[in-house]
Amino acid sequence: QKEVEQDPGPLSVPEGAIVSLNCTYSNSAFQYFMWYRQYSRKGPELLMYTYSSGNKEDGRFTAQVDKSSKYISLFIRDSQPSDSATYLCAMSPSGNTPLVFGKGTRLSVIA
């Protein structure tokens, strides 16, 4: 079983839809959880960062962590064509160990 599993998609939704992106993981030591967004032919950029369990909201984006289920989610409300990108989850057990990335989910928001 891979440490971090992420459905690669592609996921195609109409503009204005609510999008749910998910990752599961096997290492119960993971405590730091991140979502990166990567536009085509660009480097990834940090979108959201969460420590341990709970929710975090930033504008149209909400990150959720359920450590009991080893499951993290990113919700995008009122999705826009500009949200079309690949979304990568990443996680780490502590501040001193490298991040482990998921494979990324490719999202297309259709106008």
Added chain:
Amino acid sequence: NAGVTQTPKFRILKIGQSMTLQCAQDMNHNYMYWYRQDPGMGLKLIYYSVGAGITDKGEVPNGYNVSRSTTEDFPLRLELAAPSQTSVYFCASSYSRYEQYFGPGTRLTVT
């Protein structure tokens, strides 16, 4: 403030040739990383550095070498290029482990 810069943007190598991918950052970050990204495979860590003079192997270090003589620069050396090293290479830097700033990438083809 240029952030993370990478050169070259594109390169075609013949099997057995060598080359150095350059990476520089102007944010005074201690942490620097090299990743490769193959289609649908997410980001794989090649090498990382926690400061000048200190480097460590990541998940896929074979066929690569790094050095870190200054805070700003973190070059990646490919010796005896092989077709399996065809990939997009990203350099990143960070103040903490979580918010990594990525460069624009180098697309390398080995034929």
